[in-house]
Amino acid sequence: GAVVSQHPSWVICKSGTSVKIECRSLDFQATTMFWYRQFPKQSLMLMATSNEGSKATYEQGVEKDKFLINHASLTLSTLTVTSAHPEDSSFYICSARGLAGGKDTQYFGPGTRLTVL
């Protein structure tokens, strides 16, 4: 299946610092990338959708100034959590949509666990 990578897989930071998470589609070009957040034992919550070269579309209730998304190319998107606080601690998962293996669907990265102290 298609491969989506995320880096880092795990990060711990101090409150007030910013953290950048990278998401790459390794073997296909992603027309759209998505960022999700997942709390323990809960389903994925869509935070924002981004198309290459354009501004991200944020879901209701997600602060665009806090969660900065850059989609610079068809294979790379970044999520920056600015001025992180303990309540931002969560599992962040990116997803890339594109045509891979004949299927137009979404493939997910392995996730990034963020812990803010």
Place this chain on the structure above:
Amino acid sequence: QKEVEQDPGPLSVPEGAIVSLNCTYSNSAFQYFMWYRQYSRKGPELLMYTYSSGNKEDGRFTAQVDKSSKYISLFIRDSQPSDSATYLCAMNRRIQGAQKLVFGQGTRLTINP
């Protein structure tokens, strides 16, 4: 009412049993239906992808879609302990001009050796 309903479980069955996981949905605009498997602390992995009513088989997994009843199922035959994971159904439709996945809550499955 949620667009996609999925029993969160947990569901626990003995090794070798047939597992049935289900989702219902309310919006007939959904076009594609997927099942993802998510292991603890990992991203979801696409298991099955279907777009029409009927059955689709892949190894020990069978995905079933009944559009008239707005009901989809995933069957796992000869279940193994390694199948223990959370299974998420997902459906694809256009929302405000963009294709978006809508997920079920996920069912936590444990296969006991």
